[in-house]
Amino acid sequence: MPQKSYGLLEGKKGIIFGPLDETSLGWQIALSAHREGAQLAISNVAIALRVGSPAKLAKQLGNAPLIACDVSNSEEIATCFEEAKANLGQLDFIVHSVGMSHNIRKGQPYENSRYDWFLKTLDVSGLSLHRLIHGALEANALADGASVVALSYVAAQRSFTTYSDMADAKALLESIGRSFGSRLGPKRIRVNTVSQGPTWTRAGGGIDDFDKMYEYADLLSPLGNPTAAECGDYVVTLLSDLTRMVTMQNLFHDGGFANMGMTIPLLHLIDEAAKTEDGLRNAGFPEEVIERIRNPRK
Ligand SMILES: NC(=O)c1ccc[n+]([C@@H]2O[C@H](COP(=O)([O-])OP(=O)(O)OC[C@H]3O[C@@H](n4cnc5c(N)ncnc54)[C@H](O)[C@@H]3O)[C@@H](O)[C@H]2O)c1
Numbered sequence: 001m002p003q004k005s006y007g008l009l010e011g012k013k014g015i016i017f018g019p020l021d022e023t024s025l026g027w028q029i030a031l032s033a034h035r036e037g038a039q040l041a042i043s044n045v046a047i048a049l050r051v052g053s054p055a056k057l058a059k060q061l062g063n064a065p066l067i068a069c070d071v072s073n074s075e076e077i078a079t080c081f082e083e084a085k086a087n088l089g090q091l092d093f094i095v096h097s098v099g100m101s102h103n104i105r106k107g108q109p110y111e112n113s114r115y116d117w118f119l120k121t122l123d124v125s126g127l128s129l130h131r132l133i134h135g136a137l138e139a140n141a142l143a144d145g146a147s148v149v150a151l152s153y154v155a156a157q158r159s160f161t162t163y164s165d166m167a168d169a170k171a172l173l174e175s176i177g178r179s180f181g182s183r184l185g186p187k188r189i190r191v192n193t194v195s196q197g198p199t200w201t202r203a204g205g206g207i208d209d210f211d212k213m214y215e216y217a218d219l220l221s222p223l224g225n226p227t228a229a230e231c232g233d234y235v236v237t238l239l240s241d242l243t244r245m246v247t248m249q250n251l252f253h254d255g256g257f258a259n260m261g262m263t264i265p266l267l268h269l270i271d272e273a274a275k276t277e278d279g280l281r282n283a284g285f286p287e288e289v290i291e292r293i294r295n296p297r298k
Pocket residue numbers: 017018019020021023024025026044045048069070071072096097098099100124151152153195196197198199200201202203204205
């Protein structure tokens with residue numbers, strides 16, 4: 001059943017960076033924001049606007065302006081906010097839904113990260129939040145009382161092996177959220193990050209063993225994994241005036257995953273796998289760990 005509108009964003013204008021196709025978190029945030037009455041602009045890198053389907057989304061949103069912008073390029077950001085302001089006037093919200101790692105895309109192990117790629121990951125996926133907020137303020141494109149939301153992941157706090165250098169980028173992103181949030185209080189501008197559970201998107205699905213990470217999180221979370229549409233519904237609450245006193249937070253939208261330790265069914269699954277050495281080997285445990293499991297220290 002389609003979600004009903006609460007008119008939470010009536011009269012508000014905003015820009016969303018990162019919708020690529022229908023699976024994108026940014027795409028679903030745009031649909032939720034539109035449903036709640038917001039007037040939107042959509043942005044992505046020029047190549048994504050050409051080969052992806054953001055034009056289809058823009059049409060669905062009542063011909064929203066489509067603005068090409070590489071979030072790691074300060075000149076493009078300056079032009080982007082001039083264009084957004086010319087189309088919409090001052091903005092009431094910015095959504096940063098952007099992430100990219102060449103080290104992950106090309107299967108480079110974290111221990112042997114290429115540093116030129118690592119710097120690009122930090123620049124595009126973390127520092128870009130600073131660039132966007134700075135660019136919006138410089139262009140006088142951000143209204144007092146505005147809300148800025150960026151998408152993060154729990155690997156910023158806890159180690160998830162295959163998330164590689166994106167974990168460091170998310171830690172940077174969340175820190176920039178707090179650093180700017182503390183400085184923008186006098187303008188009543190708030191900055192928060194939303195830590196979304198694993199979701200099948202182009203960026204998400206590109207992570208090694210994502211299917212297994214997805215299943216694990218789904219089994220561990222009391223509510224299961226949240227969908228991209230549910231992420232959209234949560235984010236609009238943070239863009240609305242109802243959350244006007246919330247800032248500098250990293251908010252988990254993950255079905256409860258971040259506060260879980262273990263569940264009995266998962267324990268039993270691991271116990272079953274541990275019953276045979278092949279089970280342990282197939283699960284990828286190193287020989288010395290298998291030995292330790294076979295001969296536990298009492
Ligand atoms: N999918 C998940 O499991 C998950 C979980 C938690 C957080 N996130 C975060 O959500 C955000 C959106 O990712 P998604 O999962 O919807 O995947 P997605 O691939 O749909 O979106 C990522 C977007 O980043 C854009 N992008 C890449 N480089 C860019 C650049 N230089 N300038 C501007 N845009 C650029 C891509 O074109 C794409 O539209 C990311 O920050 C991601 O890390 C995703």
